[in-house]
Amino acid sequence: MPTWVWACSRTGLAARKINLKQAILDLILSHPDLQGRFAEAELVGDIKRFGLPLGSRRRLISGNGYLLTGDAAHLIDPFSGEGVSNAMISGRWAAEQAEKCLLQNDFSAPFMQDYDAAVYNRLGKELQLSYRMQQLLDYPWLFNAVANKASRNATFGQMLSCMFTDLDLREQLKKPSFYFRLLFNR
Numbered sequence: 001m002p003t004w005v006w007a008c009s010r011t012g013l014a015a016r017k018i019n020l021k022q023a024i025l026d027l028i029l030s031h032p033d034l035q036g037r038f039a040e041a042e043l044v045g046d047i048k049r050f051g052l053p054l055g056s057r058r059r060l061i062s063g064n065g066y067l068l069t070g071d072a073a074h075l076i077d078p079f080s081g082e083g084v085s086n087a088m089i090s091g092r093w094a095a096e097q098a099e100k101c102l103l104q105n106d107f108s109a110p111f112m113q114d115y116d117a118a119v120y121n122r123l124g125k126e127l128q129l130s131y132r133m134q135q136l137l138d139y140p141w142l143f144n145a146v147a148n149k150a151s152r153n154a155t156f157g158q159m160l161s162c163m164f165t166d167l168d169l170r171e172q173l174k175k176p177s178f179y180f181r182l183l184f185n186r
């Protein structure tokens, strides 16, 4: 777990010159939870990697005669890597905008701005918070403290999993007091 978390941070990867393909092989050979599961496994091809278009910052997602949705609009959650629901949400707003464009016969960039606003009103805060959480991965000792506490304490674990859907709860992760309590209230 620590190595994996460490490897997932983009800045950590660059700074520590981690080769992800090698890291996954090393993990499978050395991690106590993975060794057994992959003991009989055989690598049958190259390990492929794919960069996910993360929603780490706000982008322009429409213009003259076009609307970008889902991955094309970089809407993947930067922390969880999930993009299906955000793609569907943006698709819904894109459909509404397309209808408005047809009714008004206006496909200009300024008219499309309502679409950007609708998508980021719905997803902006969530994406921003997830980006903060992704940055937390740059402090593996802190992230591991959170994960270890979650595995020891069922109530805390439950709260942490609720943070994936409850934005108000997730706001706690921005507060230093959250980590202070975590580290010193055992």
Ligand SMILES: Cc1cc2nc3c(=O)[nH]c(=O)nc-3n(C[C@H](O)[C@H](O)[C@H](O)COP(=O)(O)OP(=O)(O)OC[C@H]3O[C@@H](n4cnc5c(N)ncnc54)[C@H](O)[C@@H]3O)c2cc1C
Pocket: 050, 069, 070, 071, 072, 076, 081, 082, 083, 084, 085, 087
């Ligand atoms: C390995 C991996 C694992 C993932 N796991 C998860 C997960 O567990 N949960 C989650 O929520 N998200 C996950 N994601 C992210 C998720 O798959 C994407 O965010 C989501 O599918 C984006 O939907 P989309 O409709 O924007 O794009 P896509 O699902 O990529 O759909 C785009 C479609 O357009 C087609 N297309 C491309 N070019 C053309 C063209 N010129 N003409 C016609 N068609 C074209 C493509 O073939 C494709 O079918 C994962 C991504 C990867 C790579």
